[in-house]
Amino acid sequence: MISEAVENYLKMIYELQNETGKVSTNALAEKLGVAPASVTGMLKKLAEERPRLVNYERHHGVSLTPAGQKIALEVIRHHRLIELYLQQALGYSWDQVDAEAEKLEHVISEDFEDRIDALLGQPEFDPHGDPIPTKGLQLARPDHPRLSELAAGQSGRVSRVRDDDPALLRYLAELGIIPDATLTVAGKAPFGDTLSVRVGAESDSPSHTLGRPVTDQVFVEIQGK
Amino acid sequence: MISEAVENYLKMIYELQNETGKVSTNALAEKLGVAPASVTGMLKKLAEERPRLVNYERHHGVSLTPAGQKIALEVIRHHRLIELYLQQALGYSWDQVDAEAEKLEHVISEDFEDRIDALLGQPEFDPHGDPIPTKGLQLARPDHPRLSELAAGQSGRVSRVRDDDPALLRYLAELGIIPDATLTVAGKAPFGDTLSVRVGAESDSPSHTLGRPVTDQVFVEIQGK
DNA sequence: TTTCTTTTTTAGGCTGGCCTAAATACTGCG
DNA sequence: CGCAGTATTTAGGCCAGCCTAAAAAAGAAA
Known part of the structure; x- marks a missing residue:
């Protein structure tokens, strides 16, 4: 079973990878609000998981394997669908949805995901304009300027x-x-x-x-x- | 912070209390799918929590203190509101709602609770006819025969x-x-x-x-x- | 290249929540 | 009352995930 902690590590690695290219232990630690030493320990475990979830060589950063990326995208899909659902169906404002989605993303079932996806009409973007990965975990990444x-x-x-x-x-x-x-x-x-x-x-x-x-x-x- | 495990113990103690009166270590262990020795350990901790969450004397069963009951009722309110919401808003059938609510009940915010409560019109019963504690944690307990x-x-x-x-x-x-x-x-x-x-x-x-x-x-x- | 700084890893520890096996306390029956 | 059988607790351990402090590796600057 994949724990919540693991899901968060994979999600963060994914996000850092697409923001800043390389993913360092320190950056990851900061984003996760955790000591760098803890990150090292976790990365070792993720790299020894079978199937391997990350590629990790000490002192050389980390990247996701396909298996790790799959999990990351599933979590991100959950997160963004939930954000949109909270806004559309429950009247949350766009500054509130992130915190709630952070917790819900780890516990909802496949079934829940499908139901809100259908209810929202297979949406493509969350309230902040972030693309929602498709059911097949394809992710549009339009790269617009700031x-x-x-x-x-x-x-x-x-x-x-x-x-x-x-x-x-x-x-x-x-x-x-x-x-x-x-x-x-x-x-x-x-x-x-x-x-x-x-x-x-x-x-x-x-x-x-x-x-x-x-x-x-x-x-x-x-x-x- | 109250952990998910603690919430589940308190909820189960509450339910056993109202089903069978006395709450034994063994019964609790069985309901929670956990070894009896684990229950003993947890009960000690709950009794040493400040404020005390249970009254516990070894070999003599356990009961909730007001503080423990409050938490139990909050969890139960979450659970039943969510069950009803899943059925009404997302089209779940009544045999599916329990499993999903079991996970969601521990993570939703007060805000989420209020929103679905309002959306459902402050409902009094969940899909199985179990009464939903009010916001003030009052619980109607109509005791009908089997x-x-x-x-x-x-x-x-x-x-x-x-x-x-x-x-x-x-x-x-x-x-x-x-x-x-x-x-x-x-x-x-x-x-x-x-x-x-x-x-x-x-x-x-x-x-x-x-x-x-x-x-x-x-x-x-x-x-x- | 050597030194200094920064980043990362190792080592050792802690807590929560679970486990098994063995000891002990209750309970009800003869 | 005493004893068997059941319920419960103690003792000792395990694992996940975090921590701090200290060591080591990488990289930048001289």
């Missing part, structure tokens, strides 16, 4: 917002910066660390000034201009 | 069906023996171990022959005759 990377004058559609910080999510929701919103970079301060952004399609849409910590967390599919 | 205790000719309303055995639940559902169904004892075989029961309010309702293992699991609120 809002902070857009040039003045460019505009596009918000595709995804990083879901780490509930306070930031609440703030963004207030501004209307949610997936599918239309954004236009009205101006860019010198050195590019502050943007003036118009939210909405019209030219009289409200405009806001956003700093780097914000604009780095928003991903935009460039469209117009 | 179907097996009815005399020939008596009739009544099914109030509750024991939820232990999914196969039995499926069988009963097929016969239409579910909470609120009307039942009449058409006949009783010698020694009372087999009943002929009419399911439904009309006098031409279908009648079935039921043995003791079945009739002991169905509780009836006597009405007519």
